[in-house]
Amino acid sequence: MPIKFENVSYVYSKGTPMEKQALSCVDLEILEGEFLALVGRTGCGKSTLVQHLNALLNPTQGTVYIDSFVNSADKKKRDKKTHPLRKNVGLVFQFPEYQLFEETVVKDVAFGPKNFGDDKETALAKAREALLRVGLDESFFERSPFELSGGEKRRVAIAGVLAMNPKYLVVDEPTAGLDPAGAKEMMDLFRNVHQSGTTVILVTHDMDLVLAYCSDVIVLDHGKVVKTCKPVDLFGDDVTQYSLQQPMLFDFAKSLGEKGYSFDAATLRDVSSLAKQIAQGRKK
Amino acid sequence: MNNFALGKYVPYDTWVHRLDARVKIIAVIMLMVAVFFPLSTWSMTLLVQGTLLVLISVILACTKTPLHSILTSLRSLWVMVLFLLLIYILVPKAENTLGIAWSVNGWTVYWDSFAEAARIVVRLVMMIMLAMALTSSTKPLDLTYALQWYFTPLKVIRFPAEEFAMTISIALRFIPTLLEDALRVMRAQSSRGVDFAHGRLSKRIVGLTSLIVPLFVSSFIRSEELANAMECRCYDPRGKRTRYRKLRFHWGDLVAFLFAGAVMAGVIVLSALHVDLFALMGIVAL
Ligand SMILES: Nc1ncnc2c1ncn2[C@@H]1O[C@H](COP(=O)(O)OP(=O)(O)OP(=O)(O)O)[C@@H](O)[C@H]1O
Ligand SMILES: [Mg+2]
Numbered sequence A: 001m002p003i004k005f006e007n008v009s010y011v012y013s014k015g016t017p018m019e020k021q022a023l024s025c026v027d028l029e030i031l032e033g034e035f036l037a038l039v040g041r042t043g044c045g046k047s048t049l050v051q052h053l054n055a056l057l058n059p060t061q062g063t064v065y066i067d068s069f070v071n072s073a074d075k076k077k078r079d080k081k082t083h084p085l086r087k088n089v090g091l092v093f094q095f096p097e098y099q100l101f102e103e104t105v106v107k108d109v110a111f112g113p114k115n116f117g118d119d120k121e122t123a124l125a126k127a128r129e130a131l132l133r134v135g136l137d138e139s140f141f142e143r144s145p146f147e148l149s150g151g152e153k154r155r156v157a158i159a160g161v162l163a164m165n166p167k168y169l170v171v172d173e174p175t176a177g178l179d180p181a182g183a184k185e186m187m188d189l190f191r192n193v194h195q196s197g198t199t200v201i202l203v204t205h206d207m208d209l210v211l212a213y214c215s216d217v218i219v220l221d222h223g224k225v226v227k228t229c230k231p232v233d234l235f236g237d238d239v240t241q242y243s244l245q246q247p248m249l250f251d252f253a254k255s256l257g258e259k260g261y262s263f264d265a266a267t268l269r270d271v272s273s274l275a276k277q278i279a280q281g282r283k284k
Numbered sequence B: 001m002n003n004f005a006l007g008k009y010v011p012y013d014t015w016v017h018r019l020d021a022r023v024k025i026i027a028v029i030m031l032m033v034a035v036f037f038p039l040s041t042w043s044m045t046l047l048v049q050g051t052l053l054v055l056i057s058v059i060l061a062c063t064k065t066p067l068h069s070i071l072t073s074l075r076s077l078w079v080m081v082l083f084l085l086l087i088y089i090l091v092p093k094a095e096n097t098l099g100i101a102w103s104v105n106g107w108t109v110y111w112d113s114f115a116e117a118a119r120i121v122v123r124l125v126m127m128i129m130l131a132m133a134l135t136s137s138t139k140p141l142d143l144t145y146a147l148q149w150y151f152t153p154l155k156v157i158r159f160p161a162e163e164f165a166m167t168i169s170i171a172l173r174f175i176p177t178l179l180e181d182a183l184r185v186m187r188a189q190s191s192r193g194v195d196f197a198h199g200r201l202s203k204r205i206v207g208l209t210s211l212i213v214p215l216f217v218s219s220f221i222r223s224e225e226l227a228n229a230m231e232c233r234c235y236d237p238r239g240k241r242t243r244y245r246k247l248r249f250h251w252g253d254l255v256a257f258l259f260a261g262a263v264m265a266g267v268i269v270l271s272a273l274h275v276d277l278f279a280l281m282g283i284v285a286l
Helices: A046-052 A083-088 A105-115 A120-133 A150-162 A180-195 A207-213 A231-236 A248-258 A271-283 B021-036 B042-062 B068-075 B078-090 B111-137 B140-157 B161-191 B201-232 B251-272
Strands: A003-012 A020-030 A035-039 A061-066 A069-072 A089-092 A168-172 A199-203 A216-221 A224-229 B100-104 B107-110
Touching (some): A020 A046, A035 A180, A035 A207, A046 A168, A046 A199, A069 A083, A083 A089, A089 A150, A089 B161, A105 A150, A120 A180, A150 A180, A180 A207, B021 B042, B100 B111, B107 B111, B111 B140, B161 B201
Parallel strands (some): A035 A199, A035 A216, A168 A199
């Protein structure tokens, strides 16, 4: 049981007039090896939820289990040592480009590994590897992170978490504000990371990405889990009630279906899989 | 990280919240004067400061500030309290009204030293409580407007009251934003393994840099954006400005003002005339 939420609620500013219930009675499980999408309308509690994975937030009620770590509302049951947990769960925040601070890119990326006990050389080696993985070559290593473009900064920040080699990688809206090509590269990177054995949890508003990349999806609405399923099953239903949009591909397939084509929705993932089905239908 | 009790406005709707900000400022100043006026004897000090402490606690309770938040802000002060106590005990004092606490080889410590230290601590607590009552019940913007109102007469000597108020209100406006930024960067760095609370000093300093540098960067970016936005809206520091929300003076404000004034006047009279109520009543006290 890698990650498990048991009846988790979270309330911001409890006991003041600004009190705000962000999560209510969340029950969910995340298995090892999943590429999980966490979706839902703005303000539904996604970012709040992922911060529980890292013990940055402690539940107001209920318990979160992350492997052997217990993050509970009950102070006595809660594990105190967060260091090992944070090495295991790499969390990339929304707009991570604001967390850079070192003089050079490579030093900034090495910061995480160094904090988790690597010596300088090992940390720098890991940093270089992570930077190459996110698509930044040697020419970036010695530059100051402050003179990079927004997208490049974000890559550096993501490399900073990848360099820690986490078992779970949690990314909060990594593609927001990137150009389409950059977004695709970013997602291919996460697929790559996932294939090398990391469990990836992706928070996003882009349903095309969910369909194309994710193995599972959890829909949150007003702080509650309203659906846990495979992406294709989600889009079979009416998703506008959760303020979500059908992926373009599904819309397209649907109108083709109305014109007499038949599709097997279960294998629909991206443009090429749709094209394949169309071609096969024609041959029949 | 969330114990910034001082300076955080909490939007309740109590009578303290509804008071005019100008009155609240002047009332707080008057009560502070009352707190800091020395009295002739210890028994009078105990009586007057005790009454003030009760009064201020009641006011603070009226703003719905949880009283235990005072303890939180005091926690950071206990080093100072200890230090004070030490100084008062080590430095010999001539006056002896309360008797000798101990006398070792000519090193004599009177109970007065302890009383003195206690008095300072109690005063400090009252001051913090007053400041808390003010800031938790008044919107920062109302505070600046009130300050601006007080500074307006200084325009005669070319004091830039409006620019001053604008500067302060911008600064106040950005406190929560910067705090949020700080929390965000802190969370991000904690997930990269920084431990801000424990660990070796050198590590903690690195941790702190990882917090401060991004904060500086983002506040520079913000200030530039703000300056541009103000330019685009044709902000002119010398222009005449009108205001959407006006401060208004009500009867309740007058009552509060008179009450605080009376408290201050009372304490000043007691202090200046060396009145000893206990002696007047025929009770022999210390
Ligand atoms: N620090 C905070 N204090 C008070 N309320 C907060 C705080 N952070 C978030 N909230 C509230 O909690 C709710 C959930 O916020 P959260 O950031 O988890 O949403 P989200 O699903 O990540 O939204 P988005 O898609 O916009 O990132 C929101 O209604 C928000 O207003
Ligand atoms: Mg979010």
